[in-house]
Amino acid sequence: MKSESGNLKEALFWKKAEDNKTQCYLCSHRCLIAEGKVGFCAVRKNIGGKLYSLNYYKVCSANIDPIEKKPLYHFQPGSKSFSIAAEGCNFRCEFCQNWQISQAAVNEGRIDGEPVTPQQLVDSAVHSGCKSIAYTYTEPTIFMELCADTGRLAKQKGLANVFVSNGYQTEEAVDFAKDWLDGINIDLKAFNEKYYHRLCKAKLQPVLDTIEYIAKHTNIWMEITTLLLPGENDSQDELKKLADFLVTKAGPDVPWHISRFFPQYKYLDSEPTPMESLNRAYEIGKAAGLHYVYMGNVPSAEGERTCCHKCNRLLIDRVGYRIVSNVIKNGCCPDCSEKIPGFQL
Numbered sequence: 142m143k144s145e146s147g148n149l150k151e152a153l154f155w156k157k158a159e160d161n162k163t164q165c166y167l168c169s170h171r172c173l174i175a176e177g178k179v180g181f182c183a184v185r186k187n188i189g190g191k192l193y194s195l196n197y198y199k200v201c202s203a204n205i206d207p208i209e210k211k212p213l214y215h216f217q218p219g220s221k222s223f224s225i226a227a228e229g230c231n232f233r234c235e236f237c238q239n240w241q242i243s244q245a246a247v248n249e250g251r252i253d254g255e256p257v258t259p260q261q262l263v264d265s266a267v268h269s270g271c272k273s274i275a276y277t278y279t280e281p282t283i284f285m286e287l288c289a290d291t292g293r294l295a296k297q298k299g300l301a302n303v304f305v306s307n308g309y310q311t312e313e314a315v316d317f318a319k320d321w322l323d324g325i326n327i328d329l330k331a332f333n334e335k336y337y338h339r340l341c342k343a344k345l346q347p348v349l350d351t352i353e354y355i356a357k358h359t360n361i362w363m364e365i366t367t368l369l370l371p372g373e374n375d376s377q378d379e380l381k382k383l384a385d386f387l388v389t390k391a392g393p394d395v396p397w398h399i400s401r402f403f404p405q406y407k408y409l410d411s412e413p414t415p416m417e418s419l420n421r422a423y424e425i426g427k428a429a430g431l432h433y434v435y436m437g438n439v440p441s442a443e444g445e446r447t448c449c450h451k452c453n454r455l456l457i458d459r460v461g462y463r464i465v466s467n468v469i470k471n472g473c474c475p476d477c478s479e480k481i482p483g484f485q486l
């Protein structure tokens with residue numbers, strides 16, 4: 142008879158604990174998991190005192206996206222990114238736009254997907270002319286085993302790797318990934334603990350720690366996204382604190398994407414974010430000293446453009462995810478020669 146673990150991948154980042162429990166330290170929940178149980182993400186299971194990944198052989202999405210969609214605006218601009226996901230998440234965001242795949246394991250105990258190998262993923266990325274592989278749509282941390290195996294192969298083929306993440310990985314996980322991970326967009330969803338606790342069933346502080354750690358201890362290119370929920374995280378005071386944190390701990394060159402909210406999933410009794418709120422956030426970010434502030438989910442000429450932070454020359458003009466023009470030369474502004482921060486600009 143085949144054992145339950147027969148076709149599963151043993152997990153990374155766990156250790157044995159008392160009573161045959163396993164302690165997972167892939168993300169900051171640091172779940173202590175009893176035999177036969179799964180962690181908070183519902184995709185890592187203790188079987189016979191060992192921890193297994195339940196979603197390694199289950200790729201649930203694979204698409205070719207513009208890198209701007211992640212969003213990453215200072216990372217191989219204008220390139221295509223082979224974008225994949227496996228089901229599960231370590232957050233429970235009530236406004237999740239991908240809840241059908243992020244929450245199925247939690248809500249229905251179901252993990253759908255195809256057994257696509259890392260080699261097949263890399264081959265597909267190369268053949269489709271992508272310059273990177275993006276681990277996205279759900280939280281990549283909770284399919285780290287697949288990311289690592291794919292990411293290392295991708296590097297050998299000259300591809301970059303990017304995460305679109307909630308920033309809840311442990312320092313150990315960041316250290317593990319930093320040799321093959323080139324870029325990351327971290328959702329800094331709010332700057333108050335109550336928001337994270339009530340709407341995401343997580344904590345703010347570990348996300349702040351990850352942002353600071355990546356900025357100070359790795360070469361991973363990082364951009365930040367904040368979805369503005371009306372009345373929840375868009376006050377003047379909170380956004381000022383958030384922007385000040387980014388300038389102080391991640392540096393003024395970290396791009397900040399402020400994004401417009403539209404009702405989703407369980408969070409339906411709200412209006413879309415008013416434009417005044419987005420405009421105010423934009424001004425707050427600039428006033429705090431951030432060099433690159435962008436607006437997402439909303440057509441806005443100014444909010445989609447990259448201008449030199451020194452001389453204000455228009456460098457990259459965008460309409461949505463499309464690049465209209467890009468005059469960056471060897472990573473520098475063509476007018477004042479200032480180096481523009483980013484990855485392979």
Ligand code: SF4
Nearest residue numbers: 165168171172180182
């Ligand atoms: S990855 Fe999953 S099992 Fe591991 S600590 Fe996070 S939520 Fe728990």
